[in-house]
Amino acid sequence: MKKTIILLLLLSFCGGSAEVIDETASVEEILTTTSTSTTTTLFSPKFPENFYTADEIDVFTDEFDKQLYEKYFVEKFLDSSTANEYKFYEVAYGYDDCKEVFFETFEEEADSVEEQNLLTEEHCTRTVVIETEKVFTYPLMRSEINNSCKEDFNSYMNEFILSYIENETGERSWFTEISWVAKTEFVGIGLNNQDLQYVSFLIDIFPAGGGAYAFHDWYEINYDFEKCSIIKFEEIITVPTNHLEIFPNLNNYKYEINESTLVAHILDLGVCGDQNLFCKSFYQSQLNPGEYNSYSLSYMFNKKGIIVDIGNYFIHRTPNYRFIPWEDLNQIVSKQLNRYINN
Numbered sequence: 338m339k340k341t342i343i344l345l346l347l348l349s350f351c352g353g354s355a356e357v358i359d360e361t362a363s364v365e366e367i368l369t370t371t372s373t374s375t376t377t378t379l380f381s382p383k384f385p386e387n388f389y390t391a392d393e394i395d396v397f398t399d400e401f402d403k404q405l406y407e408k409y410f411v412e413k414f415l416d417s418s419t420a421n422e423y424k425f426y427e428v429a430y431g432y433d434d435c436k437e438v439f440f441e442t443f444e445e446e447a448d449s450v451e452e453q454n455l456l457t458e459e460h461c462t463r464t465v466v467i468e469t470e471k472v473f474t475y476p477l478m479r480s481e482i483n484n485s486c487k488e489d490f491n492s493y494m495n496e497f498i499l500s501y502i503e504n505e506t507g508e509r510s511w512f513t514e515i516s517w518v519a520k521t522e523f524v525g526i527g528l529n530n531q532d533l534q535y536v537s538f539l540i541d542i543f544p545a546g547g548g549a550y551a552f553h554d555w556y557e558i559n560y561d562f563e564k565c566s567i568i569k570f571e572e573i574i575t576v577p578t579n580h581l582e583i584f585p586n587l588n589n590y591k592y593e594i595n596e597s598t599l600v601a602h603i604l605d606l607g608v609c610g611d612q613n614l615f616c617k618s619f620y621q622s623q624l625n626p627g628e629y630n631s632y633s634l635s636y637m638f639n640k641k642g643i644i645v646d647i648g649n650y651f652i653h654r655t656p657n658y659r660f661i662p663w664e665d666l667n668q669i670v671s672k673q674l675n676r677y678i679n680n
Contacts, residue, residue, distance in 0.1 A: 382603055382606055382607035382661075382665040383607055384604065384607030384608050384659065384661070388647075388657045388658060388659060389644070389656075389658040389659070389660065390656060390658070391522055391539055391541040391543070391553060391555055391656050391658075392522070392541075393658075394522055394524060394539065394637070394644055394658055394660075395522060395523070397524070397639065397641055397642070397644065397660055398523060398524055398525070398639065399639070399640070399641070402523075402525060402526050402639065402640075403523060405526050405528070406476075406523050406526050406536070406538075408479075409478060409479060409482055409526070409533055409536075410476040410477065410478055410479060410536070411476070411477055411478075411479050412474045412475070412476060412521060413474065413475055413476070413477050413494075414472075414473075414474050415472070415473045415474070415475075415498060416471070416472050416473075417471040417472075417473065417502050417506075418468060418469060418470050418471050418472065419468065419469045419471065419508060420466050420467070420468045420469075421466070421467050421469075421508065422464055422465070422466055423464070423465055423466075423467060424461075424462050424463070424464065424465075425460065425461055425462065425463050425464075425465050425511075426461040426462065428465065428467060428510060428511040429461075429511050429512075430461075432461065435460075435461035436454075436457050436458065436461055439457050439460050439461060440453065440454070440457045442457070442460070443456040443457055443460070465511070467508070467509060467510070467511060468509070469506075469507075469508045469509045469515060469516065470516035470517065470518065471502060471506055471516070471517045472517070472518050472519070473498050473501075473502070473517075473518075473519040473542075474519060474520050474521060475494055475497075475498055475519065475521055475540060476494065476521055476536075476538065477490075477491045477494055477495075478490055478491055478533075482533070484532070484533055484562055485565070486560075486561075486562045486563070486564075486565035489565040490560055490562065490565070493560075493567075494558075497540075497556075497558075498519070498540075501542075501554075502517075505517075505545075505554070516544055517542055517544070517545055518542065518543060518544065519540055519541065519542040520540075520541055521538055521539065521540060521541075522538060522539040522541055523538045524537045524538055524539065524637040524638070524639055524644065525537040525538075525637065525638055525639025525640065526639070527640070527677050527678065527680060528680060529563070529676075529680045530680075532562075532563075533562040534561070534562055534563060534676075534677060534680065535559065535560060535561050535562060535568060535677050536558075536559075536560050536562070537557075537558070537559045537560075537568075537637045537638050537639060538557075538558055538637065539555060539556070539557055539558070539637060539656075540555065540556040540558065541553060541554075541555050541656075542554040542555065553656065555646075555656050557635055557636055557637050557646070559636070559637060559638065570596060570597065570636055571595075571596050572671060572673050572674075573638065573643075573670060573671055573673060573674040573677070574596040574597075574599065574600060574643075574666070574669055574670060574671065574674075575596060575669055575670070575671045576594060576595060576596055576598075576599060576669070577668065577669060580594065580599065580669070583668050583669075584599065584602055586602070586606075586611055586614060587602060590627075591627075592625065592627075592628045592629075596669070597629070597630075598629050599669050600643075600645060600661070600666070600669075601620055601629035601630055601647075602629060603661065603665060603666065604620060604645070604647065604659055604661065605617075605620050605629070607661075607665070608620075615627065619647055619657070620647065630647060638674075638677075638678075639678075640663075640678045641660075641662060641663070642660055642661050642662040642663050642665075642666075643660070643661050643663070643666065644658050644659070644660050644661075645658065645659055645661070646658055647659055663678065
């Protein structure tokens, strides 16, 4: 659902260059090893098993960056809630069933069968109003900010939210409580000589719909204000030519090795260790055991590191985010990322 919306909008609003930068240079050339024939990885990252929900990722944000975000962006409030009028029997039981169900309800109140029928008729044909809450807050660039990508970004965000409302929301029924409430969780921002360079944030919609369990919809947005385009995962993470030397465990990996594979492998190494890979089932594909999940598009970043969603395996469908500091990714990041985080 989320991927469909994002991909459709990318076709319409991603201006600027769409080239994917294929860089093998790292943030710093600090690869040090005495032998390339080693049978273990060249580094041993260590990560806690903790995951972070949408409400918890602010622990990785910087207070100064939050102030910058507020300087350049304003939260737009959009209330698309609906209130529709119906005859009670239209939304409840149907006309005949409604009269049958509620006829006995008025037995004591009525003095005759005729009056009982009349009261039942009035009850079933009365007008009722069904309200559905659809409330969204999301960022737009402030009108007083001069930036060549301001119109493109604001159009992208407006169309993104309107598309979600049109395609992913519905109307509650008499028997089902259903609503959509969206908010923004800021993650990162970057400037280049006081000009806005990028922003990274999350649109978190909770509850999103209804049912036995309340659940989330979430959308990670990473936007480049120099190219007027969404920042692709493959633009900041690369597959270096010597990746099998850096990650020797992948020599026996029979599936495609791409940018997402390397990030997943680093997470796996950090939690499970190189002698116990795939100790956590949520790192691997449900269809192909031994294949890593793909994280493409499901990420956010700032100067500290990257936040990736490793899959919603919890019953309430909340994001399952992991944080990786850049120092644990320095061998697979691109020069473009270096441009974002080192200005």
